[in-house]
Amino acid sequence: MSAAADAGPATPARREEHRLRIEPASGWPGFGARELWAYRDLWRLLVWRDLRVRYAQTALGAAWAVLPPVLTTLLFTVVFGRFVRVPSDGAPYAVFAMAGLVPWTYFSGALSAAGASTVSSAHLFTKVYFPRLVIPLAPVAAAGVDFGVSLLLLLALMAATGIRPLPVAVAAVPLLLLLMMAAAAGVGCWLAALNVRFRDVKHLTPLLVQLWMYASPVAYPLSVVPERWRAVYALNPMVGVVEGFRTVLLGTGTLTPGLLAASAATSVLLLVTGAAYFRATEDRFADFA
Numbered sequence: 001m002s003a004a005a006d007a008g009p010a011t012p013a014r015r016e017e018h019r020l021r022i023e024p025a026s027g028w029p030g031f032g033a034r035e036l037w038a039y040r041d042l043w044r045l046l047v048w049r050d051l052r053v054r055y056a057q058t059a060l061g062a063a064w065a066v067l068p069p070v071l072t073t074l075l076f077t078v079v080f081g082r083f084v085r086v087p088s089d090g091a092p093y094a095v096f097a098m099a100g101l102v103p104w105t106y107f108s109g110a111l112s113a114a115g116a117s118t119v120s121s122a123h124l125f126t127k128v129y130f131p132r133l134v135i136p137l138a139p140v141a142a143a144g145v146d147f148g149v150s151l152l153l154l155l156a157l158m159a160a161t162g163i164r165p166l167p168v169a170v171a172a173v174p175l176l177l178l179l180m181m182a183a184a185a186g187v188g189c190w191l192a193a194l195n196v197r198f199r200d201v202k203h204l205t206p207l208l209v210q211l212w213m214y215a216s217p218v219a220y221p222l223s224v225v226p227e228r229w230r231a232v233y234a235l236n237p238m239v240g241v242v243e244g245f246r247t248v249l250l251g252t253g254t255l256t257p258g259l260l261a262a263s264a265a266t267s268v269l270l271l272v273t274g275a276a277y278f279r280a281t282e283d284r285f286a287d288f289a
Helices: 033-038 040-055 061-065 067-083 093-120 134-160 169-197 201-214 227-233 237-250 257-288
Strands: none
Touching (some): 033 040, 040 134, 061 067, 067 093, 093 201, 093 237, 169 237, 169 257, 227 257, 237 257
């Protein structure tokens, strides 16, 4: 018997294994903007999923994008415009109310969806690695579609009542939208991270949204707030956004650059702290999923 036969069958060369160890960031976690950009295709996929699921198997379909602000505008017009006689800074109250409800509806919807996103997507955490921050940011982007439709409806109502937006609105509206997205994403990240461990958050969120609306100049103008309290009141990020929309679209309002800057600073602070807290706790999401 030959030596080759004694050696037995040839074995394939042992393949070298490469393993990637993923650990939470130490120190300031940051946003991971480069990684988020690398996973932009996943972000688009999740945005499309949220849009498709939102209107799947519904009788009215995309009409749900405009029904909330329209029906709430009608209710506010009757209750606050007719019965309570809330001032509207010279604009028809229906247009005044809708100019506040369009940004508010976006903010409340995006905040609520982002806050619930980690629980609804919990099955993804243990399957494959991706930047977890994509999960709460996707609903914030998806809600922008509803905002665009509602804004077109508001512009149509303004045209029907003879109101023309100021020329500065072309540049101001995208800026105000960015502030809304920053605030919604920031609060959404806080709620999404807390919701994984404390399921009380899902019960707290509707109450938070309801109280926040009445603490914002949605049904009433900023002018009814005493001037000595406006600086503190403007720390609510939606104060500058809502009053900013009315200022550039309706030509009304008492918003000053200082008040807008205060609201913008709060929006940025919410975004930075929310994203930082989310990234600091994301390594424990799979334990509670």
